């Protein structure tokens with residue numbers, strides 16, 4: 001089991017691998033500390049006011065003296081802005097996260113406050129330094145803030161692990177329980193959310209085709225909905241038949257248009273249609289005969305089938321058709 005020092009240092013290493021943080025970021029801040037440390041009062045006032053202005057956190061924090069809060073934030077900010085954090089900065093940051101957890105301050109407030117602080121820091125950098133220097137200082141600050149944020153937010157997870165261990169659940173079992181509940185939540189979310197949501201990024205710019213694509217999206221969503229709720233095989237069989245029939249109808253319509261307007265890439269498009277009809281037709285046959293079941297793999301395939309064909313193959317004919325006066 002890790003202690004708070006190992007936990008926070010491990011997180012620094014992992015986050016740094018992604019956001020590019022290195023010790024040299026502290027050097028950048030150290031060079032300008034005479035300016036940035038003087039912003040401490042303004043920032044701590046802003047930070048505390050924002051925290052207490054929120055109706056959720058203000059209730060929780062009513063017991064804490066706001067001056068104390070302001071002061072502890074000022075100490076943390078000044079340590080950061082000095083560019084000389086010392087050995088305990090990251091574990092102390094983890095402690096701040098644990099204090100938040102103890103007070104019930106939600107992570108979304110912490111994220112909102114960090115974002116607000118970064119915007120103000122950026123504005124002040126632009127007022128105080130030449131553009132290049134302002135960017136250099138801001139990005140060093142931002143990388144450090146992101147690591148601090150990762151530590152604060154993840155300290156909730158750290159507390160969970162410690163708590164579980166105290167009641168006799170080891171880390172591996174905890175990870176397994178967590179994995180199972182995440183899986184369950186994903187399945188539940190999938191069952192209530194539509195498989196595909198129509199938006200303008202799916203439009204090929206031709207009204208008649210867009211209407212047909214929307215209908216295909218609707219059929220796929222009702223197939224997806226039927227698999228999650230009723231488990232009525234007859235209803236599923238009917239929707240699957242609708243899907244196959246409408247796919248054939250729509251492909252014929254598109255192919256007619258492409259032939260009529262001598263679309264140059266017709267052959268490749270026909271090959272793509274043929275393969276898709278065969279794949280969906282085969283699945284339909286297997287399902288009607290009781291050899292196949294609706295599964296998350298099938299829906300993954302159908303979603304990428306429709307998304308991929310519309311966004312890739314179909315969109316390619318758009319300019320040609322428009323030039324031929326189709327709409």
Ligand SMILES: [Fe+2]
Pocket residue numbers: 213250254310314
């Ligand atoms: Fe299409």
Ligand SMILES: [Fe+2]
Pocket residue numbers: 251254269273309313314
């Ligand atoms: Fe097509």
